[in-house]
Amino acid sequence: MAGRIFLSIHGILPVMKIVAALTDPAQAPSARDRGADMIELRFDLMEGEPEELVQQCRDTCPLPVIGTLRSAQEGGRFFGNGSEWEEKIRPVIPLVDYVDVEQQFVKNAICVKEAGTKIIASHHSPVMMPLQVLFVLERELRAYGDIVKIVVTPRDTDDIIDLIAFTHAVKQPICTGVMGSSFRYARAVLPLFGSELAYCHMGETTAEGQYSVEEFVQLQKLLLP
Numbered sequence: 001m002a003g004r005i006f007l008s009i010h011g012i013l014p015v016m017k018i019v020a021a022l023t024d025p026a027q028a029p030s031a032r033d034r035g036a037d038m039i040e041l042r043f044d045l046m047e048g049e050p051e052e053l054v055q056q057c058r059d060t061c062p063l064p065v066i067g068t069l070r071s072a073q074e075g076g077r078f079f080g081n082g083s084e085w086e087e088k089i090r091p092v093i094p095l096v097d098y099v100d101v102e103q104q105f106v107k108n109a110i111c112v113k114e115a116g117t118k119i120i121a122s123h124h125s126p127v128m129m130p131l132q133v134l135f136v137l138e139r140e141l142r143a144y145g146d147i148v149k150i151v152v153t154p155r156d157t158d159d160i161i162d163l164i165a166f167t168h169a170v171k172q173p174i175c176t177g178v179m180g181s182s183f184r185y186a187r188a189v190l191p192l193f194g195s196e197l198a199y200c201h202m203g204e205t206t207a208e209g210q211y212s213v214e215e216f217v218q219l220q221k222l223l224l225p
Helices: 025-034 050-060 082-095 103-108 110-114 131-142 157-169 185-193 213-223
Strands: 004-008 011-022 038-042 065-068 098-102 118-124 147-152 174-178 197-200
Touching: 011 025, 011 213, 025 038, 025 050, 025 213, 038 050, 050 065, 050 082, 065 082, 082 098, 082 103, 082 110, 098 103, 103 110, 103 118, 103 131, 118 131, 131 147, 131 157, 157 174, 157 185, 174 185, 174 197, 185 197, 185 213, 197 213
Parallel strands: 011 038, 011 197, 038 065, 065 098, 098 118, 118 147, 147 174
Antiparallel strands: 004 011
């Protein structure tokens, strides 16, 4: 399914794409059929060699692939250091369209850039940050990433309003989101204000509060004119 163009009171927003975050590459064809635009392979949640997992996905699904090895510090199950992260991710760099590179692994981003693969520069925070800090973080991530991904943990609705304002103000490719289930509705609302990627699940969630691909497709049909 092609990416969608959304309207706001300020005009046309960038194309939003539904990302099916998978723990099993065999789910890729179903994700495509149900409305996903991209596939994320969560190598930290999968058994097997990453390059074989990518090839299995490529053999059955034509959608763009994001390779992600999420650290334990940011909600994943990878417990290694930067050198270990690079050792595991390096074989798949030429096989995927994007590699998710957390800010803590910025020194390892050079091997991704040298291969000509695009980078999603990410940061997942257990707290909400003030607006001025969000803008500083966005510039730091933009220095090495093609798309910036910032996910925070809101405390209240004021934090959600600030996150929406930040998302809308950033005019370059941005993905914003929330951790946890308390404010999961923000996952559906943020794309209306410029967040370009919406991460969803296919049966097994890769993050608390995710919608399924099918649910998100239906939500957007309900929210949009």
